[in-house]
Amino acid sequence: xxxxxxxxxxxxxxxxxxxxxxxxxxxxxxxxxxxxxxxxxxxxxxxxxxxxxxxxxxxxxxxxxxxxxxxxxxxxxxxxxxxxxxxxxxxxxxxxxxxxxxxxxxxxxxxxxxxxxxxxxxxxxxxxxxxxxxxxxxxxxxxxxxxxxxxxxxxxxxxxxxxxxxxxxxxxxxxxxxxxxxxxxxxxxxxxxxxxxxxxxxxxxxxxxxxxxxxxxxxxxxxxxxxxxxxxxxxxxxxxxxxxxxxxxxxxxxxxxxxxxxxxxxxxxxxxxxxxxxxxxxxxxxxxxxxxxxxxxxxxxxxxxxxxxxxxxxxxxxxxxxxxxxxxxxxxxxxxxxxxxxxxxxxxxxxxxxxxxxxxxxxxxxxxxxxxxxxxxxxxxxxxxxxxxxxxxxxxxxxxxxxxxxxxxxxxxxxxxxxxxxxxxxxxxxxxxxxxxxxxxxxxxxxxxxxxxxxxxxxxxxxxxxxxxxxxxxxxxxxxxxxxxxxxxxxxxxxxxxxxxxxxxxxxxxxxxxxxxxxxxxxxxxxxxxxxxxxxxxxxxxxxxxxx
Amino acid sequence: xxxxxxxxxxxxxxxxxxxxxxxxxxxxxxxxxxxxxxxxxxxxxxxxxxxxxxxxxxxxxxxxxxxxxxxxxxxxxxxxxxxxxxxxxxxxxxxxxxxxxxxxxxxxxxxxxxxxxxxxxxxxxxxxxxxxxxxxxxxxxxxxxxxxxxxxxxxxxxxxxxxxxxxxxxxxxxxxxxxxx
Numbered sequence: 067x068x069x070x071x072x073x074x075x076x077x078x079x080x081x082x083x084x085x086x087x088x089x090x091x092x093x094x095x096x097x098x099x100x101x102x103x104x105x106x107x108x109x110x111x112x113x114x115x116x117x118x119x120x121x122x123x124x125x126x127x128x129x130x131x132x133x134x135x136x137x138x139x140x141x142x143x144x145x146x147x148x149x150x151x152x153x154x155x156x157x158x159x160x161x162x163x164x165x166x167x168x169x170x171x172x173x174x175x176x177x178x179x180x181x182x183x184x185x186x187x188x189x190x191x192x193x194x195x196x197x198x199x200x201x202x203x204x205x206x207x208x209x210x211x212x213x214x215x216x217x218x219x220x221x222x223x224x225x226x227x228x229x230x231x232x233x234x235x236x237x238x239x240x241x242x243x244x245x246x247x248x249x250x251x252x253x254x255x256x257x258x259x260x261x262x263x264x265x266x267x268x269x270x271x272x273x274x275x276x277x278x279x280x281x282x283x284x285x286x287x288x289x290x291x292x293x294x295x296x297x298x299x300x301x302x303x304x305x306x307x308x309x310x311x312x313x314x315x316x317x318x319x320x321x322x323x324x325x326x327x328x329x330x331x332x333x334x335x336x337x338x339x340x341x342x343x344x345x346x347x348x349x350x351x352x353x354x355x356x357x358x359x360x361x362x363x364x365x366x367x368x369x370x371x372x373x374x375x376x377x378x379x380x381x382x383x384x385x386x387x388x389x390x391x392x393x394x395x396x397x398x399x400x401x402x403x404x405x406x407x408x409x410x411x412x413x414x415x416x417x418x419x420x421x422x423x424x425x426x427x428x429x430x431x432x433x434x435x436x437x438x439x440x441x442x443x444x445x446x447x448x449x450x451x452x453x454x455x456x457x458x459x460x461x462x463x464x465x466x467x468x469x470x471x472x473x474x475x476x477x478x479x480x481x482x483x484x485x486x487x488x489x490x491x492x493x494x495x496x497x498x499x500x501x502x503x504x505x506x507x508x509x510x511x512x513x514x515x516x517x518x519x520x521x522x523x524x525x526x527x528x529x530x531x532x533x534x535x536x537x538x539x540x541x542x543x544x545x546x547x548x549x550x551x552x553x554x555x556x557x558x559x560x561x562x563x564x565x566x567x568x569x570x571x572x573x574x575x576x577x578x579x580x581x582x583x584x585x586x587x588x589x590x591x592x593x594x595x596x597x598x599x600x601x602x603x604x605x606x607x608x609x610x611x612x613x614x
Numbered sequence: 615x616x617x618x619x620x621x622x623x624x625x626x627x628x629x630x631x632x633x634x635x636x637x638x639x640x641x642x643x644x645x646x647x648x649x650x651x652x653x654x655x656x657x658x659x660x661x662x663x664x665x666x667x668x669x670x671x672x673x674x675x676x677x678x679x680x681x682x683x684x685x686x687x688x689x690x691x692x693x694x695x696x697x698x699x700x701x702x703x704x705x706x707x708x709x710x711x712x713x714x715x716x717x718x719x720x721x722x723x724x725x726x727x728x729x730x731x732x733x734x735x736x737x738x739x740x741x742x743x744x745x746x747x748x749x750x751x752x753x754x755x756x757x758x759x760x761x762x763x764x765x766x767x768x769x770x771x772x773x774x775x776x777x778x779x780x781x782x783x784x785x786x787x788x789x790x791x792x793x794x795x
Contacts, residue, residue, distance in 0.1 A: 070778060071778050071779055071780075074778060074779075106628070109624060109628055110621050110624050110625055110628070111620075111621065111624070112621060121618075124615070124618055125618055125621075125622075128615075128618045128619055128622045129621075129622040129625060129626070131622070132619070132622040132623050132625075132626045133622075133626050136626050136627075136630070179684065179685070179686065181683060181684065181685065182683075182684045190634050190635065190638045191630055191634030191635055192634070194633065194634060194638065195629055195630050195633045195634040198629065198633045199626075199629055199633070224621060224625070227625070231629065231633070236632075236633070236637065239637070240637070240640075240641065243641045243645075244641065244644060244645065244648075247641070247645040247648075247649055247652075247653055248648075248649060248652075250652055250656050250659055252653060252654065252655045253641055253642050253645035253646070253649075253653045254642065254645075254646065254653055254654045254655070255639075255642055256654070257654040257655050258654070258655045260638040260641070260642055262641065262645060262653075263637060263638040263641040263642070264638070278685055279684070279685045279686055280685040280686065280687060280733055280734050280735070283687075283732075283733030283734045284682075284685055284734045284736075285659035285660055285734060285736065285737075285738070286655055286659065286660075286682075289656075289659050290772070290775060290780060291774055291775040291778075291779035291780015291781070292775035292776075292779055292780070294779065294780060295775065295779045295780075347726070348691075348692035348693070348697075349692060349693050350690070350691070350692060350693060350694050350695070350697035350698045350701065351697070351698075351701055351726070351730070353698045354697075354698045354699075354701035354702045354705060354721075355701075355702075355705060355721035355722060356701055356705075356721070356724070356726055356729065356730075357722050357726070358725065358726040359726060360692070360726075360730075361726045361727050361730040361732075362688065362690055362697070362730040362731065363687055363688060363689075363690070363730075363731065363732070363733045364730075364732065364733055365732055365733045365734060365737045365739075366674065366727050366732065366737055366739040366740065366741060366781060366783045367737070367739050367772070367780050367781055367783055368780055368781060369780060369781025370781075371781075372779065372780055372781065388733075389733065390733045391687035391688065391689060391733050393687060393689040393690075393691060394687070394688065394689065394690050394691065394692070395692065396692050397692055397693070400692075487689055488689070488691050488694065489694075490693060490694075491693070492691040492692075492693060492694065512689075513686070513687045513689055514689040514691075523683075523684055607691075607692055607693050610693065612693065613693050613694065613695035613697075613698055614693050614694065614695060
């Protein structure tokens, strides 16, 4: 049954892609300014004139900076809020730094437990707002890059932001929130909290921060097999559909489907691997005499199929919401999420961010292919020259470098020690996962890795693990904004190139051969960078029956 | 720069009002009116601590002592020797509770869900095999016909959505309530 469920899920996803993708293409290419958009732009006092890449990037950074400041203020003044029925205190400065950086960068890494530290006001007016706008920022950057590739003006950040929030994220969220509430996801200001409204955008915007500490494993976030299905679909809907939007906007649907094919292939391999790995017991369970599947940290109602699929969906997209404990996955079951993070969140990835990362890989594959056939590499008729390739390589290597440096810092200096829960290779896996996840703005975790100590509910007497909070927060900010600025610079560079008509010797970029080359590039650059590190953690655990 | 900063400030405040207050409050209003008590949390979705009372079906082990108000994972790793000890203890406890009503119940016949902690700590569902083993105990201790218990188990079983999505399970919260009626 698990397998049938996975196949049906993929079929439904495939049906959604052209519908939602086509709709989004219309949203971003429409010349008409609709009433809601006009009102918002008027309030913002913005004329929707196209920006240069530098102005676009400055708008992204400033908007994120102001968002950061307001969210920090909200979390630090919790005692003064309405909607705080449990009377929780404000967060500590170091934990708040981490949490704010996490939500503004669309990461949603959580060192805190929602239901024991945050008021409903902080969740609604603080975190959930960032769930919307940080997702929208990712999409705007992608749309600017697509326009650059298509030789169009890059567009206006404020206009793109408004359209994304008002015409894509908000309408789907309203419908989705009510659908989830109809199944038993809680939505209340007195008991449990306004969960459904936050749950849907947490997934739709590939954010991932749970209202409750155990995230979508909790029955009031994810009560049954149907909600599990809807929530998984919500995570993949936009990242997958954007490939179609891309095809439409560059005038070649085949290009879009080729990119989709690359992502989908790697995705399916991951699902099968986790499903097989989790269908048998762990070494510890075997040693105790257990048989069957690994059910530690899993909810019975989702089963192995619903958990394996979720695990890959949430780490292939940069969501990071979980419906089971990642720390309790088998060695190989935990390796696949790490490999997905290692791909730089390009296998569907975050909303917007995933596709622009994949497009960087595509350009790199074009470059490598060009070198192999001995021609100047060109993509959609545009020659890729030194500047473009430098930007691509910088953007693609920045994140892996960040992961390896921060993991080494945490382990090498000993300051990471207080955060580590498990002994043996699992302790290493926890640390590596933490920085892989934060640098790639995913947010899922081996939850044994801690950055916050809380003796009792409500932040009273609690303190953050300062080193983990600050290093993690900085990692998320660098992992978000360095690639964004480089991607927008690339958009500017591509925009100014003239497209030449395809000749006889042009390497085609919409064929299965090219898709294969791109998969190879992603695997070599994305995952092999981390191979030695993976060997030390999850691979060892997957191969040995020794206990630690 | 300055202009962008002002625009950013207006945008952040405006989005906070629309997305952070208007949107969740409207959804709350509609959900409260339309779905009633369900929107405040259906208690059937949460496991209740039965404190190893043999008259009740035991839900899965919980890392949080079935506390839904402060949830966390067990974080029991795949190669952890502490995990092995935990499972051994759980197996022994399960067999001690059910063995005398299920002759020949050995470690390899204990369903995995009965000795592993769930993700939420309040997973109300147990597998059909787990329910079948416990049904004999519950029937004997309560002195009611096994057929009657099986019938109640059947009624408390949640199937897959459209026969496809998720995993069937027996809801112990609903089942224990039905037993007490």
